[in-house]
Amino acid sequence: MSTVTDTPDLIDTTQMMEDIYKTATDIAWRFDYEFSEQKVEDLYNRAKQNQWDAMEILDWDYEVDPSKPLIGGQDSIYANMSFFKKLNKSQQEKFIAHSTAQLLSQFLHGEQGALMTAATVTHSVPDSGAKLYAATQTMDEARHVEVYAKYCKKIAMTYPMSPWLKALIDLTLQSDKYQKVMIGMNMIVEGLALGAFNNMYRTTSCPLLKGITFNVMRDESRHVSFGHAFLGPVFKTMHQDDIEECAEFAFEAVKHLLTATAGGTGASDTDPGFLMVLDNCDIDPTDFFGSIKEAQEEGQFDITPPGQIHSVKDLMMPALARVGLITDAVRPKYEEAGIPIWEDATVLNKMEDGKSDQAVLENIAAAE
Ligand SMILES: [Fe+2]
Ligand SMILES: [Fe+2]
Numbered sequence: 001m002s003t004v005t006d007t008p009d010l011i012d013t014t015q016m017m018e019d020i021y022k023t024a025t026d027i028a029w030r031f032d033y034e035f036s037e038q039k040v041e042d043l044y045n046r047a048k049q050n051q052w053d054a055m056e057i058l059d060w061d062y063e064v065d066p067s068k069p070l071i072g073g074q075d076s077i078y079a080n081m082s083f084f085k086k087l088n089k090s091q092q093e094k095f096i097a098h099s100t101a102q103l104l105s106q107f108l109h110g111e112q113g114a115l116m117t118a119a120t121v122t123h124s125v126p127d128s129g130a131k132l133y134a135a136t137q138t139m140d141e142a143r144h145v146e147v148y149a150k151y152c153k154k155i156a157m158t159y160p161m162s163p164w165l166k167a168l169i170d171l172t173l174q175s176d177k178y179q180k181v182m183i184g185m186n187m188i189v190e191g192l193a194l195g196a197f198n199n200m201y202r203t204t205s206c207p208l209l210k211g212i213t214f215n216v217m218r219d220e221s222r223h224v225s226f227g228h229a230f231l232g233p234v235f236k237t238m239h240q241d242d243i244e245e246c247a248e249f250a251f252e253a254v255k256h257l258l259t260a261t262a263g264g265t266g267a268s269d270t271d272p273g274f275l276m277v278l279d280n281c282d283i284d285p286t287d288f289f290g291s292i293k294e295a296q297e298e299g300q301f302d303i304t305p306p307g308q309i310h311s312v313k314d315l316m317m318p319a320l321a322r323v324g325l326i327t328d329a330v331r332p333k334y335e336e337a338g339i340p341i342w343e344d345a346t347v348l349n350k351m352e353d354g355k356s357d358q359a360v361l362e363n364i365a366a367a368e
Contacts, residue, residue, distance in 0.1 A: 021174075023120075023173060023174050024176060025120055025123070025124045025176070025178070025181070026123075026124045026126075026178065027123050027124065028123070028124055028125060028126035028178075030126060030127060030128040030131065032128055033128050034128055034129065035128070035129030035132075036127055036128075036129055036130075036233075037129060037130075037229055037230060037233060039225075039229035039230075040129045040130055040133050040226065040229050040230050041129055043133055043222050043225055043226055043229060044129065044132050044133045044136060046222060047133065047136035047137070047140070047219075047222055048136065050218060050219070050222075051139070052143070052215055052218075054143060054146055054147045054150070054212070054215070057211075057215070058147070058208060058211050058212060058215075059207075059208060059211070060150065060154075060208070062206075062207060062208040064154050064155055064206060064208065064209075068093075068205070069093045069096040069097045069100065069205075070096075070097065070100045070101075070104075070155075070204050070205065070206045070209055071096060071100055071200075071203040071204050071205060072203065072205060075202075075203035076096050076099075076203075077265055078095070078096075078099070078265075080295070080300060081291040081292065081294070081295050081300070082291045082294060083283060083287050083288050083290075083291035084291070086287075087283075091281065091282075094280075094281050095277075095281045095283065097157075098157065098277045098280050098281055099267075099277050101152070101155055101157035101158070101159060102159040102266075102273055102274060102276075102277045103196070103200075103266060104148060104151065104152055104155070104209075105152060105157075105158050105159040105160070105161070105273070106159075106161065106162055106165055106266065107144075107148050107193070107196070107197070107200075108145065108148035108149055108152055108158070109160075109161035109162075109165065109166070110165060110169070110189065110193060111141055111144040111145045111148055112141075112145050113165075113166075113169035113172075113173070113185075113189070114137075114141040114144070114185060114189065114190070114193075114223075115138060115141035115142055115144075115145055116173060117169070117172055117173060117181050117184070117185040117189075118134050118137040118138040118140075118141050118185070118223075119134075119138045120173060120178070120181050121134040121137075121178055121181055121182060121185075122134040122135050122138055124178040124181070125178045125182075125230075126178075127230070130226075130230050133226060133230075134226075137219075137222070137223055137226065140219040140222075140223070143219070144216050144219070147212045147215075147216065148212070151208070151209060151212055154208075159273040159274075159276065159277065160272065160273040160276075161273070162266070162268065162271045162273055162274065163268075163270065163271060163272075164256070164257070164260030164261060164268055164270075164271065167256065167260075168184070168188070168189060168253060168256055168257055168260075169184070169185075169189060171184060171252075171253060171256070172184025172185055172188075172189065172253070175249065177245075177246070179231060179234065179235075179238075179246050180246060180249045182226075182227055182230070182231055183227070183231070183246060183249060183250050183253070183320075183325070184249075184253055185223075185227075186223055186224060186226055186227030186231075187224070187227045187231075187250070187316065187319045187320055187323075187325075188250065188253050188254060188257065188316055188320075190220055190223050190224050190227070191224060191311055191312075191315035191316035191319055192257065192311045192312075192315075192316060193220060193311075194217065194220045194221065194224055194309075194311070194315055194351060195309040195310060195311025195312075195314065195315050195316075196266075196311060197213050197216055197217045197220060198217065198309045198351075199309060200213050201213040201214055201217060221351050221352055224315065224319065224348070224351065224352060225352040227319060227323070228319065228322060228323060228352070231323050232322070232323045232324075235323055235324050235325075236324075243324065243325075243327065244327060244329055244330070246325060247325045247326070247327045247329070247330040248330060250320050250325045250330075251330050251333050251334060251337075254312075254316065254317070254320070254334075254339060255337050255339065257312075258312065258337075258339060259337075265292065267288075267289075267292060269285060269289050309347060312342070313340075313342045314342070314344075314347035314348065315347065315348050315351070317340075317341060317342040317343070318342055318343055318344060318345040318347075318348045319345075319348055321341065321342075321343040321345070322343075322345050322348070326341055326343070
């Protein structure tokens with residue numbers, strides 16, 4: 001029987017090594033050199049003060065044991081599903097190791113997307129302060145690419161980017177307005193990421209991965225805050241037709257995200273990388289996706305384990321609602337698509353506010 005230490009064939013021949021296309025985003029010069037929003041200036045200052053060097057503060061000599069899954073079986077989102085219960089212990093461990101590696105690979109590829117969107121905001125936003133802030137986010141995202149690339153190399157498992165995630169980020173990068181780039185990244189993708197990072201931080205048994213994720217989250221909490229601190233006031237000055245266009249864009253992006261992945265697990269039967277996970281673990285895709293459907297019908301995904309965060313319910317939808325992107329015109333579309341509108345921003349506010357990013361995380365820990 002195979003174990004998690006087997007070297008799987010992870011070279012996906014369907015994944016291109018590069019993808020180059022042109023976009024038509026604005027280049028906006030500004031000559032006032034002022035922060036238009038105090039909160040954006042605060043975020044810029046926090047970003048400067050909280051820069052960190054991954055090579056200095058993390059122990060990269062830590063030996064990651066590939067025979068041990070990075071998260072405990074009981075903490076896996078798959079733990080209560082029928083396909084998982086049918087597996088023996090070593091098969092369960094192998095599946096957790098591979099599905100976690102596939103998730104970490106999405107963190108890595110998503111961070112590259114975030115790097116490019118932050119750079120896009122830097123040159124297209126017509127506001128001096130927002131440009132400076134977006135430059136700090138660009139550096140943050142570069143660091144995130146660096147750490148996840150290094151970690152994926154260490155566990156020797158990098159899976160290809162999920163098509164649904166690439167489509168979501170491409171939709172964002174190819175949009176014609178900087179507001180949409182910020183909605184797609186700072187509200188939707190980063191809401192998703194912050195929830196996933198939080199859950200990885202809570203569940204991983206690997207101290208190096210815990211350290212990486214903890215420090216990445218400190219940066220990400222600022223990124224999500226920026227969407228609110230800057231776009232909130234911008235929407236107050238925009239014509240209703242333009243707000244509706246942005247609200248429609250947000251709806252399409254959320255709908256894409258929720259329909260492409262099963263119950264928000266990130267698993268998709270049209271994702272060659274995820275199918276590769278199942279193949280490497282000798283799990284029948286029909287059995288697996290049948291189990292997911294069953295779990296969805298039983299409401300397993302509606303329950304968030306203690307300390308964990310539901311990305312859509314706790315972060316993404318409240319962030320959209322808070323800046324006024326759930327308009328009367330778009331609200332029925334969510335209802336028709338069966339997407340509940342969660343507006344309670346309690347968790348979101350906790351993730352963002354505080355004097356330092358460290359304090360934000362300590363507040364969350366204390367609240368548990
Ligand atoms: Fe990031
Ligand atoms: Fe980010």
